[in-house]
Amino acid sequence: MYDPLHDKSPGTNVAYPDSYWASVSGSAPDSDGQLTQDIDTDVVIIGAGYTGLSCALHLAREHNVKAVVVEANKTAWGCSGRNAGFILKSTGRKPWTAMTKSWGEEVMRGIYAEVCQGVETVNSLIAEGIDCEQQDPGYIRVAHKPSMFPGLIKQAKLLQETFSYEVDVLTRNELHQQYMADQNAHGAIRFHDSFGINPLKLAWGYQDLARQAGAKIYTGTPVTELGQENGKQVVVTPQTKISASKVILATNGYTPKNFHSSVANKTLPVLSQIIVTEPLSEQQLQACNFLTSNVVMDTRALKYYYRKLPDNRILFGGRGAITGKSSDDPYYAQRLLVVLKQSFPALQSIQYQYAWSGWICMSLDDIPHINQAEDNPNVFYAMGYCGNGVSFAVQAGKRLADKVIGINLPNLPLYNRQLPKFPLPALRRVGQWGYFHYGKIKDSYF
Numbered sequence: 110m111y112d113p114l115h116d117k118s119p120g121t122n123v124a125y126p127d128s129y130w131a132s133v134s135g136s137a138p139d140s141d142g143q144l145t146q147d148i149d150t151d152v153v154i155i156g157a158g159y160t161g162l163s164c165a166l167h168l169a170r171e172h173n174v175k176a177v178v179v180e181a182n183k184t185a186w187g188c189s190g191r192n193a194g195f196i197l198k199s200t201g202r203k204p205w206t207a208m209t210k211s212w213g214e215e216v217m218r219g220i221y222a223e224v225c226q227g228v229e230t231v232n233s234l235i236a237e238g239i240d241c242e243q244q245d246p247g248y249i250r251v252a253h254k255p256s257m258f259p260g261l262i263k264q265a266k267l268l269q270e271t272f273s274y275e276v277d278v279l280t281r282n283e284l285h286q287q288y289m290a291d292q293n294a295h296g297a298i299r300f301h302d303s304f305g306i307n308p309l310k311l312a313w314g315y316q317d318l319a320r321q322a323g324a325k326i327y328t329g330t331p332v333t334e335l336g337q338e339n340g341k342q343v344v345v346t347p348q349t350k351i352s353a354s355k356v357i358l359a360t361n362g363y364t365p366k367n368f369h370s371s372v373a374n375k376t377l378p379v380l381s382q383i384i385v386t387e388p389l390s391e392q393q394l395q396a397c398n399f400l401t402s403n404v405v406m407d408t409r410a411l412k413y414y415y416r417k418l419p420d421n422r423i424l425f426g427g428r429g430a431i432t433g434k435s436s437d438d439p440y441y442a443q444r445l446l447v448v449l450k451q452s453f454p455a456l457q458s459i460q461y462q463y464a465w466s467g468w469i470c471m472s473l474d475d476i477p478h479i480n481q482a483e484d485n486p487n488v489f490y491a492m493g494y495c496g497n498g499v500s501f502a503v504q505a506g507k508r509l510a511d512k513v514i515g516i517n518l519p520n521l522p523l524y525n526r527q528l529p530k531f532p533l534p535a536l537r538r539v540g541q542w543g544y545f546h547y548g549k550i551k552d553s554y555f
């Protein structure tokens with residue numbers, strides 16, 4: 110598998126992974142195909158995931174700028190077509206309380222407002238007619254041990270007090286009786302407004318809207334080099350050269366090694382792994398009392414997440430391998446299956462039918478950054494969602510569009526700080542390995 114810390118290109122026109130989404134979503138809608146001739150344009154966007162597509166859509170609709178998007182493989186070949194499809198009111202990994210501590214309450218509330226706008230924009234784009242198999246609203250955060258439940262209750266109270274956010278507290282019994290009998294869950298809190306979707310169809314829907322608004326989306330067109338010539342930005346692909354006034358890096362966890370100085374050594378791509386089981390029978394559903402199709406995540410440092418899909422399969426995810434080379438080792442999928450069976454002992458005989466993984470993009474300070482390169486005011490980027498970008502990447506793309514045309518963004522660390530560099534970047538994976546071990550010990554013993 111392509112490994113962004115080692116490889117200089119994600120490939121050309123590589124097929125979608127053998128994911129559940131690729132198998133159930135039908136044929137991809139038309140893109141503009143491969144770029145085969147040199148072009149001159151105002152704005153070129155590299156990467157056709159949610160960030161790049163949202164940026165192209167908002168540039169066209171709100172600012173009348175018809176951008177060109179170039180994607181190495183297929184639309185949403187990266188994270189956007191292979192994630193778990195949880196639309197959550199959050200981004201990054203930094204808790205609200207930690208934001209208040211670092212930057213004060215006003216900034217924390219400003220970030221919350223941005224996150225909410227992201228979900229609103231996703232909702233309004235879906236309402237334009239994107240068929241992405243939206244499921245019933247609800248996000249359940251389960252305590253993986255009894256000792257984690259009081260912390261969740263505190264979090265629910267804080268959210269109610271701070272944002273008037275409606276959050277239910279569910280005892281283990283209530284959870285088991287009303288939602289699902291997860292034996293690893295010792296109480297939970299439930300948010301009312303998150304939901305699950307088919308992520309690939311969502312991205313394809315964005316692509317259609319962006320193209321209808323006038324953007325061009327070229328697939329099978331990897332960017333191999335970025336430079337400048339005669340005061341213009343030059344974006345080189347194997348067959349063509351694009352001259353542009355402005356360049357946007359929307360490559361997130363799939364950003365190739367040493368792609369551009371503004372983001373080099375400033376992200377850590379981490380594999381998240383997903384399995385999807387065969388469909389559960391009526392009997393199995395009843396035995397697990399699996400009534401809900403809400404999205405679920407636990408309180409572990411190394412989180413597990415799951416949801417029941419529209420055809421009664423279970424999508425179950427967690428951390429994957431450390432390197433691209435070991436990503437296809439069935440050990441990682443099997444490990445998820447073992448935990449799924451611990452949660453639902455009635456599923457002892459269940460098998461998985463799909464297994465795949467993808468690179469989420471960690472930033473050192475646990476928040477995404479949407480900014481202009483320090484050494485080149487005509488290069489922009491948005492990345493570092495830390496595995497929490499299905500809705501926020503759309504807001505990031507919208508804000509990038511504003512920034513490109515010169516609108517001042519809210520004065521928030523998301524928009525006014527550069528992605529920080531990792532100390533000793535060559536050792537990022539050693540740090541990750543250390544964190545995984547710390548997480549394992551914390552989740553088992555504390």
Ligand SMILES: Cc1cc2nc3c(=O)[nH]c(=O)nc-3n(C[C@H](O)[C@H](O)[C@H](O)COP(=O)(O)OP(=O)(O)OC[C@H]3O[C@@H](n4cnc5c(N)ncnc54)[C@H](O)[C@@H]3O)c2cc1C
Pocket residue numbers: 118119155156157158159160161179180181182183184185186187188189190191192193194195196197330331332333359360361362363364365381382383426466467468469491492494495496497498499500501502
């Ligand atoms: C397994 C998994 C589960 C996840 N689940 C969730 C979830 O449930 N909820 C949530 O909020 N977030 C989730 N995420 C994270 C979420 O999917 C991402 O934050 C989001 O999709 C990022 O979108 P993006 O457009 O920025 O990047 P991507 O979708 O990764 O797009 C980047 C694109 O850039 C292209 N590219 C890279 N280099 C080049 C080049 N040189 N030339 C041309 N193109 C290039 C790539 O091919 C890729 O298509 C998950 C991620 C994974 C991997």
